[in-house]
Every structure is written in C-alpha cells, then in structure tokens.
Amino acid sequence: MGSIYQPAEDSYLMSRILKEQIPSLLEKNSNIKFLEIGAGSGINLETAFNCGIKKENIFSSDINKNSVNHCNLLGFNCIYSNLFENIKGKYNIIIFNPPYLPKDSREPNDSRLTTTAGKKGNEIIIRFLKEAKKHIEKEGKIFLITSSLSKDVDFGKLGYKAKEIGCEKLFFERLCIWELSV
Ligand SMILES: C[S@@+](CC[C@H](N)C(=O)[O-])C[C@H]1O[C@@H](n2cnc3c(N)ncnc32)[C@H](O)[C@@H]1O
DSSP: OOOOOOOOOHHHHHHHHHHHHHHHHHHHHHHHHHEEEETTHHHHHHHHHHHHHHHHHGEEEEEHHHHHHHHHTTTEEEEEOSSSTOOOOOOEEEEEOOEEEEOOTOOOHHHHHHHHHEEOOHHHHHHHHHHHHHGGGEEEEEEEETTSSSSSOHHHHTTTTEEEEEEEEEEEEEEEEEEEOO
C-alpha cells in the first residue's frame, strides 16, 4: 500500500470546478448521486458534501487501501476498486483526477501508483472512459482532469461530448478539467 496523495494544484482545480457546477445540478435534482474514482485524501468528497450533496449519495473508491481506510475514517463510503471493477449502479456525477504522468523510471515506486499512468500518460484515462459509460446516468456528467504532460485523448472517438470548463497553467504543465457526457 502506498502513501495517500496529498492535495495539490490538480485537487484544488477539481474542488473549484465542483463548487461552480454542483449548485446548479442540485437545483435540478436534489438527490444527485456522486461518485469519485481515486478519492485519495478525500478532499473532493468533502467539497461535494459542503456543496450540499447528501452524504448517503456520496460514493468513492481508490486502488490504494490507505486512501480507502482514510476516507472511511472521514465518514465517507469508500471501497477498494481498480477503476470500476467493484462499482455497482449509475451516478449523476462521476469525477476522476487520474494518474496522468508518462512513466519515468526516476519516480519512486511509492508515489507511482498515484501519479503514473503508463508509457503515454493517458492509458488510465482511456480505460476509465471505456468503463464509465456503464455507470453514468442519462444526462449525467463526468468531470475529468487531463494534463499537457500526457498524450491527448480523443473523447469523440470514445463516444463522449466534451467541453473544457477550467484550466490552470502551472510552470511546467497545463491542467484542464473536462465536462463529458454521453
Ligand atoms: C492524482 S491522485 C488524486 C487524489 C484525489 N482525488 C485528489 O484530487 O487529491 C489519483 C488517485 O487515484 C488513485 N488511483 C490510481 N489508479 C487507480 C485505479 N486504477 N483505480 C482507482 N483509483 C486509482 C490513486 O491511488 C490516487 O489516490
């Protein structure tokens, strides 16, 4: 089990977007079901809760059992799962701040699980998007982070409508959040 990913610029960007997006989604449906894949420290579970999503409607997972235990201790429903392997049901909002870095042999094994996706950096995102379709409600939304450091993903080819809704320029990369729907 590796160390828990500590909130960084990508986590805060996701938090900001959730604060912008969740209120209007709750106005349309006060009972929305929210799922975070790869919850890490639980920062975005807290954001979802603080924005008004009912705790019993907040679900999450991580491949790192330390994160799962930590989020359970915070009082959130969090299970061990490799992407959607152990996830059941459909959700109105699914979020993922994925590992997106291309493999670098200098990266310590401990942090690789939270940051590294594969040779191109987009491998986990592509697997996520292929599986997410079965778990998103009609008119549901996926909020996904991508980085300029990884190879672009052709969202259209994977069957998604995509809109860039927030970006942040860091000194070595550009992070963007995509709103995706089927
Ligand atoms: C960049 S961190 C984001 C953590 C947190 N959501 C945040 O925004 O601070 C990526 C998270 O995804 C988890 N993760 C990596 N691969 C995964 C997989 N295949 N299935 C589920 N979670 C995964 C990592 O353990 C890590 O907690």
